[in-house]
Amino acid sequence: MINNFIITLPAKIEKILEKINLNKNGLVFIVDKNKKLIGSVSDGDIRRSILSGYDIKKTILDKSKIVNTKPFFLNYKTDIKTILYHLQNKRNNIKYKCIPLVDNNRIIKDISTIENLRKYPIANLDLGDQEFSKAFDAIKSGWISSKGSYVDQFEKAFSKYLGGGYSVTTSSGATALELALKTFGIGKGDEVILPNFSFAASINSIINVGATPVVVDVEASTWTIDIEKIKKKISKKTKAIMPVHIYGQPCKLDEINKIAKLKKIYVIEDAAEALGGFYKGKKIGLGGDCACFSFYANKIITTGEGGMAVFRKKKNSETASLIKNHGMSSKVFYYHTITGSNFRMTNPQAAIGLAQLNRINEFYKERKKIFDYYNKNLNKFNFIEFLPKNNWSKNSLWLYTIIIKDLKKKYRDILIKKLLAKGIETRPGFVSFNQMNIYKKYCKGSFTVSKKISDQSISLPTTKINYSDQDYIISQLLNEINKYLTFKKL
Numbered sequence: 001m002i003n004n005f006i007i008t009l010p011a012k013i014e015k016i017l018e019k020i021n022l023n024k025n026g027l028v029f030i031v032d033k034n035k036k037l038i039g040s041v042s043d044g045d046i047r048r049s050i051l052s053g054y055d056i057k058k059t060i061l062d063k064s065k066i067v068n069t070k071p072f073f074l075n076y077k078t079d080i081k082t083i084l085y086h087l088q089n090k091r092n093n094i095k096y097k098c099i100p101l102v103d104n105n106r107i108i109k110d111i112s113t114i115e116n117l118r119k120y121p122i123a124n125l126d127l128g129d130q131e132f133s134k135a136f137d138a139i140k141s142g143w144i145s146s147k148g149s150y151v152d153q154f155e156k157a158f159s160k161y162l163g164g165g166y167s168v169t170t171s172s173g174a175t176a177l178e179l180a181l182k183t184f185g186i187g188k189g190d191e192v193i194l195p196n197f198s199f200a201a202s203i204n205s206i207i208n209v210g211a212t213p214v215v216v217d218v219e220a221s222t223w224t225i226d227i228e229k230i231k232k233k234i235s236k237k238t239k240a241i242m243p244v245h246i247y248g249q250p251c252k253l254d255e256i257n258k259i260a261k262l263k264k265i266y267v268i269e270d271a272a273e274a275l276g277g278f279y280k281g282k283k284i285g286l287g288g289d290c291a292c293f294s295f296y297a298n299k300i301i302t303t304g305e306g307g308m309a310v311f312r313k314k315k316n317s318e319t320a321s322l323i324k325n326h327g328m329s330s331k332v333f334y335y336h337t338i339t340g341s342n343f344r345m346t347n348p349q350a351a352i353g354l355a356q357l358n359r360i361n362e363f364y365k366e367r368k369k370i371f372d373y374y375n376k377n378l379n380k381f382n383f384i385e386f387l388p389k390n391n392w393s394k395n396s397l398w399l400y401t402i403i404i405k406d407l408k409k410k411y412r413d414i415l416i417k418k419l420l421a422k423g424i425e426t427r428p429g430f431v432s433f434n435q436m437n438i439y440k441k442y443c444k445g446s447f448t449v450s451k452k453i454s455d456q457s458i459s460l461p462t463t464k465i466n467y468s469d470q471d472y473i474i475s476q477l478l479n480e481i482n483k484y485l486t487f488k489k490l
Helices: 011-022 044-051 082-087 131-139 148-164 173-183 201-208 227-233 253-263 316-325 345-356 360-378 407-420 447-456 467-489
Strands: 005-008 026-033 036-041 099-100 108-113 165-171 191-195 213-217 236-239 266-270 291-294 307-311 385-386 400-404 457-460
Touching: 005 011, 011 044, 026 108, 036 099, 044 227, 044 236, 044 266, 082 099, 082 108, 082 457, 082 467, 099 191, 131 148, 131 165, 131 345, 148 165, 148 345, 148 385, 148 447, 165 316, 173 266, 173 307, 191 291, 191 307, 201 213, 201 266, 213 227, 213 467, 236 253, 253 266, 307 316, 307 345, 360 385, 360 467, 447 467
Parallel strands: 005 026, 191 213, 191 236, 236 266, 266 291
Antiparallel strands: 026 036, 099 108, 165 307, 291 307, 385 400, 400 457
């Protein structure tokens, strides 16, 4: 990308215009052979030079006459807040479209524009030497598909981390849920109870195996599935409950398991966002018959795409391993004993996952620091509600999510756009199932709590930010909220 913004002398004007056309920002920066910044030339400078008699095809650019030898630049270590200020605000009647970022020797290291500026993303990848080393080792071994030693290593290490269970890698958190349902023989004619507030993978997995989702509301005190509403929806067709540990907040597993045991049905935990969370002193992942995790790029640990289904019983994990591999026998090539699917994780993905798992305590420590700072600086405002807290669970600290009281969905969405314009990426709460046409037929009854969380919640940047970054995010958030509150009073 930098090459579209720089050119060395001598150069024809037509070549400079080609560069300007490529970067679409109205100028290029003149550099020497080492990419040291010398000056800049804008399309306006070129227009004026042509009017003065320069030949666009033949003339070699004379830097002393056309080049601006004092271009605006910033050090490449400049914080995002400062860069955004100069990109978004006029200075001396100039609004900079792009700014070269240089080192102490004025060597251009990067170019910042409002489009490509690294803003404050909702979540940031954290891949280090260990991840690259293991991924390279997996590729070098030649095993780049689902075969290879890292798949088995990752599964064993995951079970060890949880303190038990039988782990089966999958291609995603969504396929982990589907695999669990298939493993327990859940399909056409069966019902599965789940909460109204969750990512669509939960309900889609049930539909994809041919079963019927039965959607119930969540509790205001936990944001997770309402126990009393589960009891009311149990029927002869109910084969499983799928509690969701939403935003890393654990469900009331003891109460859910009590119902499941009484009715002889399965508990399949959607723990996509809950790796590292605790329920009554035990890590999330071993509370039901199966727990399903996601390793998508914004999760606690990542493999890019990928997931894990952790079964309580070994025989279930063996069935799952068979299903995820096309139902193909491990003893006879191309002999299929059951109808299966391809839900397999690749060896390089597993290698990255193993390295990430080795660093999970580091990630959790960093997230806790971020969560604590947000809490400290936002808890004084009575128009903000926070993620649930109690004495029997410990949140996994996936995304820092709050509810802004009395803020209608329309204005919550406007707030998100306003913050994005300031370089701050935020996310709305999941759209509750009862508000989407495709799922309405599965939603019978009242969904007051989940609709409120869905409409009024917002998630803030949660990874790889420092206190200064958080101060900026908090100040911009409060500034925009106060604008709304002031307008509301008028």
